[in-house]
Amino acid sequence: MNILLIEINPFASTTTPISLGYIAAYLKLNGFGVKILTVGEDMSLSCAGFHELINSFKPAMVGLTAYQRTMLYVKGFARLIKSIDNNIKIIIGGPQATFMPSSAFAKLTDIDYICRSSGEVTVLSVAQAVKNRAPFSDLLGVSYKSTNGDVFDTQELEGFSDLDQYPSAYLNDVFDYSRMREAIMLTSRGCPHHCIYCYTPEAFKHRITFHSIDRVMDEIRWIRKKGVRRLWFADPNISFKPERLIELLDRILSENLELEMWMQTRADLVTKELMKKMKQAGVKTIAFGLESASEQVLTRLGKHLAIEKVVQAIKMAQQQEIEVELFTIFGLPFETFDDAVKTLEFVKKNNVKIMGNTNSQQMQIYFGTHLAGHYKDYNIRPLNTDRPAYISIGSQYETEYIKTSELHEIKNMWRAHSLDGGKRIVS
Amino acid sequence: MIKTAIHKIYVILGKEDKGDLEQLSRTLSGLFSYMNMTSNLYLVAGNLPESMPQVERIRKDVIKFLRENLFARLYLHFVHAIPQTTVKGIDYYFQYYYQYLKRETREFDQEGYVYQEVPRFMLLPVIVPDNRLEPALLITLLDTLKGAFMLPCLYLDRSVFFLAQDKDLLARAEKVYYGDDDSRDPAEIACNMFNGDLLDDSLAMLTSEDRFIPGPCQASLIISAQDGKVYTCMDAFRKNESLTDIYKSNSVDALMTLYYEHGRSKRDCLGCRARIPESFADLPISQGRKQRIGALLCHFGTLCHDAGNDIQAVEKYEQSLKLSSVQEAGHINFRLGLGYTNIGRFDQAVKAFNKAKLTYQSQYYFHFYKGRCYFEMGDYQAALSEFSQALHLKPQQDDLVRILIYAGSCHNSLEEYEKAVVVLEKAGKAAGHVKEIYNALGFSYFQLKNYDKSIKNLLMAVEIDPCSAVDYASLGANYREKGDFDKAIVMYEKALTLDPDMILASENLERLKKRI
Incomplete structure (x- = not known):
């Protein structure tokens, strides 16, 4: 199963998305195919190009980092992804998502999950649920919407206190060094x-x-x-x-x-x-x-x-x-x-x-x-x-x-x- | 690999034709999906009232696309002349055109406010003022536009360059474009605006990276609404090398397939970038900007030099010198000196090096390069003086050897063979096996009639380079002088095998054979 992770900041040059890198490395070592897309002001990406990416990589799940200033773009990408393939699950995480009120989640119609706890472990648990075709079972650290749109907040999930337990984004080569x-x-x-x-x-x-x-x-x-x-x-x-x-x-x-x-x-x-x-x-x-x-x-x-x-x-x-x-x-x-x-x-x-x-x-x-x-x-x-x-x-x-x-x-x-x-x- | 998105589309508007407008609108609406997340659309009109239906229709298409695609941002620049020269006329323009165009875009201002970001849709009027328009009136217009959230730019052609002296006016413009003539033809305006943006792009790269090698310009399309022709860049537009005709072919996907297959692959992008700065040299831009353009020209000169094109490199350095600051002149003159050297204009090279003296005199390589010019001009005393200064400045090992070889060759040319031997033996100790050292020493010892040492060195030279005809001929001369004619004949014959046109060897061989 493939997972696409997207970091959007159309207002600045592309930087190394270290947090997504950690999540990508963790997913990769757990058997998922992962790609990171960073959309900065120096990145060339059109609607048609994005279509092409989704159709060729065929992700079953897409993760988007959400900041206050990129919420509109997060919504826009989520809508585009769902218009290409409505079965793709979408999870948002990052500073804007962690403490976003659950009432707000209901308004984000194209988004399926909010990651509330440690990114690596939480996204992996959601990915496994999606892979097992039981998208709402055994979830921790997330908010999710049931098929009829009701919002559920699951119990918090503890991340590792020893950070070395998270695989390295660098040592597992999840980044493209040619542009770094x-x-x-x-x-x-x-x-x-x-x-x-x-x-x-x-x-x-x-x-x-x-x-x-x-x-x-x-x-x-x-x-x-x-x-x-x-x-x-x-x-x-x-x-x-x-x-x-x-x-x-x-x-x-x-x-x-x-x-x-x-x-x-x-x-x-x-x-x-x-x-x-x-x-x-x-x-x-x-x-x-x-x-x-x-x-x-x-x-x-x-x-x-x-x-x-x-x-x-x-x-x-x-x-x-x-x-x-x-x-x-x-x-x-x-x-x-x-x-x-x-x-x-x-x-x-x-x-x-x-x-x-x-x-x-x-x-x-x-x-x-x-x-x-x-x-x-x-x-x-x-x-x-x-x-x-x-x-x-x-x-x-x-x-x-x-x-x-x-x-x-x-x-x-x-x-x-x-x-x-x-x-x-x-x- | 995601295909490159189109960052800019220039539409050169023409007279209204309903059918054509319909087709233009369909094409642009299709192209929006191929445009970058943040992109620019330039609508270049000669006359706003005439082009208003096209501007209005395209604005509607843009709004529709942006409403459906929340991740997209688009800046709409509408370029137009303002023939009005009175307060009343300007006010009319503002009310009937700008205000009208702005009205439907307010939802994006509101959206920007809610999401606390710059609006995704912005109107940027680019005003081409008339030379009868009072600057004060223009200032009022720019202020009013800013007040209405439209960020105005100016396009100044030669007839209104005097406006560039008005600091108050320039401070109010988001950007000032220049035309290098007084043409108000929309196609010419589009080209000049494109050049201005490309120059800015190159200057930004120059600031951020020490040795950037510029690639193609931002992916663009130029569409002439007058005849429906589409071009992949301004260079193609200027050369009338169109990709397709939107009035004949309906498919945007086919257009983009052509674009990706053929569009930009065969263009001389570096050449295009390098040509543009020259045209800005005599525009009324600030001294600081001129100096930056001078630095850019110098950089392009270095790129030409690296590519082995020293004639172009010299041209760029000469242009760069005219624009650059006094502080930079030393560096540019040094590069110019190197360029002249490489194309054999040694006297000009020396003059350029002399102008770089203050900046470079403490560098050994400066004296080496200058010495080489004197050497090539046959002024061996002057060359020796420079080489001697270079040696005092502790050159790097490889360069030390080169300097000593040149110095030895100078002494040889001045018939100072003993001095030559001292210098060349030193070079030999420093370098080990270098053919040029053995060759030069062979010559020095020959002149000193020390034939054994000459032969020893020349044999080393041919061991390193068994194809060196001249060294075999020199060996022949040594054996001849020693009276060993058989060996001399063998050496001359060997030299002629390698270079049958070597007259010196054939004459000597003939003479020796007669003598035997």
Whole structure:
């Protein structure tokens, strides 16, 4: 049985779809034929071309990654797939799907399942059910629709706490290396913190799980052999265990792998020694989450990070000539216009180039975040109460302290200072 | 492998004919399924009021397709002249044409709002202003269009290049296209717009990659609504090499089969890309943009050089120099020098290298290349001076040997045979078995009358290259001077076997045979 996995982002260049890669590797090792289709702005794909793909690959199931901004496209692809072959089962997963209200699922007529738990194990269980022609039996970690359209939510499913139990997307060759300019690494998953605007801690139940360094090194060696030397570490906090990162960097150095790396972590999880080691091993850019440079805002975000720590981390990186990126957000709870300006001033004052990921963006209220469930407690007023149930508040809100016009003004101020027109890489 | 999707369709509109419009509409509706998820449709009209029925019909077709296909995005650019020059005339245009076209697309603005994304359907008017139109009036129009969620672009032909000086005006345009003449013919406008986009595409690649090798342009179709001809790219359109005629053949699938089978396979895409930047050299674009175009021309020069076409490479470098910044001039002059060297214009090469001196004088290879030019021009003293500077700058091993061989050859040409031997023996120690070293040493020792050493070196040379007639002839000369005429005859005969036209060998052989 064949399964097609699709990642859509028509607004950015195609990147390595690492999460789909893990699922593909897991399905492949369990006997399924898998293909990944990434639809980025640099991908050439027409309706006729997609028809051709479906007719030649003949998937029995298609998985689509859903983000807030791609929901329309997810719906469009689902409709097209069903119009080609109504028997193909469609499952959606990803950030928008995990916590999407079940009531919204009923409105997504062409979608059969929502993956709510660990992607690899959940998608495999659905694939096996579809293969066995018993599409609703023994399912865990999903929402599904019965033949008459009733929505059922099944019990949650636990993923592996030892990430090495998931087969590697790289070592199992699920990606096309000929077009890969940068490999995305995920050496750990999850985040133990409680930032109220973030989806990750909730999705991973405030836990963090790891791959062994041996496994990470096996992947890096393989990627390097395939001719790719740029690595993007998508771990939310790569230095959560500093000694683990040092071991990884030491091994990269000892094997003389000549890598160019991008990493992100919390500003209070770095030291001078660690920065020095990062530089030696080939870390070109490090990104820290600042969110707001206003003390009165930052202290109320559940981030538990002192601005002074961010200043120190920036200096440490700059001393090592590592490029710094700062993730910032405007439109945060309790943030006034002046607070938002303070953040822009902070970035400028600390000589962080306003480009790429340092381009600020308005806070997005996504399903699953603390704010999505408690926005009223923060005096956040959604602007569009008429939106479909599968779309979250996103950026359509005002707060008690900042109006839409002011949010626009802040956005324009950032854009005016941007060196690259304001396009952020990570959303 | 999924077949390439069409990214752009240019429709050159003609006068209204109901039957033709019906066929055009059917063809475009069919082609939408072959278009990329995000694609652009350009409707190029001479006159908007005349083309309005076509624009309106096509807009309706687009809307229908987008309603049925939620994953598709399409930007509709309608290109037209504005003959109006008064406030009243402009207002009329806005009310009766723009507003009217916009009306039915509002559902996509609403959809974009709900899904918090850029609308899937956008109207982008491309205005071709009249030279009597006041800039202030044009600014008002652009502001009004933006206010109505239509992002306006400008197309400036030569008669309105003065508008390019108006920064306020340019700041309001999403994009400015240029025509390099004052033609307002829709076909000419379409070509110039295409060229502008292709240039931008090449410039973007230049920014993102150090050594990009450009492929074909974005997959496009050009449809002339005037005669129904379809072309696979602007190059084919300019050369009138059409793929099919939509007014004669009804099938879109057949059109696309032709497109995939024959369409783009035989076109000189690199040549097309490389030709375009030149035409932008004298347009009223910013200095920064000119400099980037200069860098692009230099890059194309390097690609021509890599492909072995140094004549074209030199042309590109010369054009590049006219546009590039002073800071880049050194690099371009160096490449130009290499290009001139490869086509044998050594005096011009030296001049170009001299202009690159400040940038490259600390590089050994700069002196080596310059020295080679002097060598080829017969100025051996100047060549030696350059080779000596190159040797002081610690060249890489392979290059060290080449420099020493050239230096030895210079000494030989200057009849400084002892100096030549010193340099060439050094080359031999550094390189081991290299035919040119043995050959040159054979010559030096011969001139120094050290025939045994000459013979020893020449024998090494023919061991490496048993087909070297000249080395056999030199061996013949050595044996002759030593009085070993039999061996000399054998060597000359061997030389003539390999090269029967070698006059020196045949004369010597004749003389020796007579002597015996």
